[in-house]
Amino acid sequence: MDRRPGFDPSLYLVTDRKLCGERNLADVVALALRGGATLVQLREKRLNFRDLLDLGLALKALLEPYGVPLIINDRVDAALGMGAHGVHLGQTDMPVALARQMLGPGALIGLSLEHLDQLPEAERQDVDYYGVSPIHQTPTKTDAGPGWGIEGLRALRRATQRPLVGIGGIGAHNAGEVIRAGADGIAVVSAICAAQNPEAASRELMAAVQNARVPVQ
Secondary structure (H helix, E strand, O other), rough: OOOOOOOOOOEEEEEEEEHHHHOOOHHHHHHHHOOOOOOEEOOOOOOOOHHHHHHHHHHEEEEHHHHHOOOEEEHHHHHHHHOOOEEOOOOOOOOOOHHHHHHHOOOOEEEEEOOOOHHHHHHOOOOOOOEEEEOOOOOOOOOOOOOOOHHHHHHHHOOOOEEEEEEEEOOOOHHHHHHHOOEEEEEEHHHHHOOOOHHHHHHHHHHHHHHHHHOOO
8 A cells, every 4th residue: 555645744643542531432432523523543552452453443444435545543453454545653652664565565654753962863774754742742642751842843844854643632723733844744633532522623623723724825
C-alpha cells in the first residue's frame, strides 16, 4: 500500500475509550468520521493483545469506506496482525528502522517529538510525519514534557520540511493558531472523545483547520 495517497493529517483522532464514557468507541469514531476526521490512531495501552486486535479490526472495517487510514500506537505486532496502515512511535518505543523493516516501505510511521534537540536524529529516520507533543499541557498525557508552545512549533516548522501534527491541549478555540504556526494538522483526544456530540465537535475542529489555511486578504 502506498503511504502517500490518502494521507491527510488535518484532523487526527487519537482514541481513548475511558473518555468516551458509556459510549462505544466505534460509535464515537463513526461520528468523528461523519464530522470530517481524516486519520485515526488506536491508542489503548491497557488492552491486551487480543482485545486490541479485535478492536483494531472493527475500526479498520469502519474506516475503509471513508478511505481513512488506521494507525496503531506503539504496537507494531498489532499493526501487522490487523493489517493497519501504520504505527505511531514515541521516543522510547521500537526503533523506527526496525519498525520500517517489519512493516515495509508502504506503511505510515509517525514519530513523537518532545523538544527540538530530538530533531537531528529524527531527520535521519524513515518517518512520514512528526507528532509535536505536547503543544500545550494536557491531562490526557501526564508524562509529556513541558510543551512546545506556539513559538516552539514555529521554530520546528522552520527546521524541517516533514509534515507536523500538533497534539496536546488543542480544541476548536486554538486549532487555528496551531495551523498558522506551521502544523499540517491537529491531533485531538478529549476534544472529540469527551465531546457531547463527537460529530459536531469534529466539524467545528475541521472548520477551524480549514479556515486557518485561507490566506488573509
